[in-house]
Amino acid sequence: MKILQKIMYTHVFTIVMAIWFVPMIYGHGADEPVIDLVSDAPTDDVAESPGTDGIDSTWSDAHATFYGDIHGGGTQQGACGYGDLFRQGYGLATAALSTALFNNGYTCGACYQIMCVNDPQWCLPGSIKITATNFCPPNYTKTQDVWCNPPQKHFDLSQPMFLKIAQYKAGVVPVKYRRVPCAKTGGVKFETKGNPYFLMVLPYNVGGAGDIKAMQVKGSRTGWITMIKNWGQNWTTNVVLTGQGLSFRVTTSDGVTKDFMNVAPHNWGFGQTFNGGINF
Numbered sequence: 368m369k370i371l372q373k374i375m376y377t378h379v380f381t382i383v384m385a386i387w388f389v390p391m392i393y394g395h396g397a398d399e400p401v402i403d404l405v406s407d408a409p410t411d412d413v414a415e416s417p418g419t420d421g422i423d424s425t426w427s428d429a430h431a432t433f434y435g436d437i438h439g440g441g442t443q444q445g446a447c448g449y450g451d452l453f454r455q456g457y458g459l460a461t462a463a464l465s466t467a468l469f470n471n472g473y474t475c476g477a478c479y480q481i482m483c484v485n486d487p488q489w490c491l492p493g494s495i496k497i498t499a500t501n502f503c504p505p506n507y508t509k510t511q512d513v514w515c516n517p518p519q520k521h522f523d524l525s526q527p528m529f530l531k532i533a534q535y536k537a538g539v540v541p542v543k544y545r546r547v548p549c550a551k552t553g554g555v556k557f558e559t560k561g562n563p564y565f566l567m568v569l570p571y572n573v574g575g576a577g578d579i580k581a582m583q584v585k586g587s588r589t590g591w592i593t594m595i596k597n598w599g600q601n602w603t604t605n606v607v608l609t610g611q612g613l614s615f616r617v618t619t620s621d622g623v624t625k626d627f628m629n630v631a632p633h634n635w636g637f638g639q640t641f642n643g644g645i646n647f
């Protein structure tokens with residue numbers, strides 16, 4: 368009986384998927400915008416499923432404000448160490464996290480679903496999905512609107528993302544949020560920075576849990592070397608690895624470890640980006 372039910376569900380699911388998928392393929396016609404910065408790709412940057420193993424995807428309460436302008440000005444760079452968020456695939460679907468959520472940069476790269484709640488005057492229906500790319504610093508000299516001070520959970524959204532869940536005039540709204548898996552396109556990217564005596568690597572475009580809890584590097588003539596997390600998502604080592612091909616071993620916060628073998632050739636340089644090929 369159970370098996371029969373399962374088979375029937377599978378059939379129904381396949382049919383539903385086909386109905387949804389076919390127009391998706393053939394619907395992409397000439398009217399598709401080439402570049403649309405506001406409703407830009409990272410909105411569906413995150414998978415629809417409610418969670419992966421190891422990510423706590425229960426809804427919690429927080430508040431949200433916005434920073435930058437309507438075009439996302441002021442949202443580039445940031446405390447996670449990411450650079451050009453458009454080039455790196457994060458786009459405008461990003462947020463700065465308060466101390467309580469930022470976790471010293473360990474949550475950089477994590478993806479969240481956020482919706483405005485309990486404020487019928489200002490909330491808009493629906494939800495957004497964002498990647499944590501920045502830190503909202505506390506301000507202890509302030510006595511009002513101290514949203515980013517501990518222990519408050521707060522998302523300082525890019526303005527275009529805020530306007531998808533609330534009206535501009537609201538300024539600040541109560542929200543519910545939860546972790547969701549990050550679905551990124553293409554492989555994890557590794558940017559090499561620093562100098563011969565201080566290798567700093569910024570991994571980005573990380574799928575799955577999205578945030579990294581441990582990282583190792585291997586030269587073609589060394590074993591695995593544990594890297595130290597700098598501020599944000601810059602991972603460093605003092606071991607001199609110039610002239611050697613580089614491999615990386617990355618562990619995301621949900622405990623999944625992947626090896627990215629021979630990502631950089633022996634003649635790699637500082638300030639270059641290498642494609643890990645695979646993703647979480």
Ligand SMILES: *[C@@H]1O[C@H](CO)[C@@H](O)[C@H](O)[C@H]1NC(C)=O
Pocket residue numbers: 445446447448449560561567597598599600601
């Ligand atoms: C990460 O490294 C880059 C390049 O050295 C640097 O500009 C940036 O400030 C660093 N980010 C953080 C948050 O330390």
Ligand SMILES: *[C@@H]1O[C@H](CO)[C@@H](O)[C@H](O)[C@H]1NC(C)=O
Pocket residue numbers: 506507508509
């Ligand atoms: C902190 O808040 C005070 C009071 O509102 C303000 O004058 C100051 O510029 C703020 N500091 C920062 C770093 O934003």
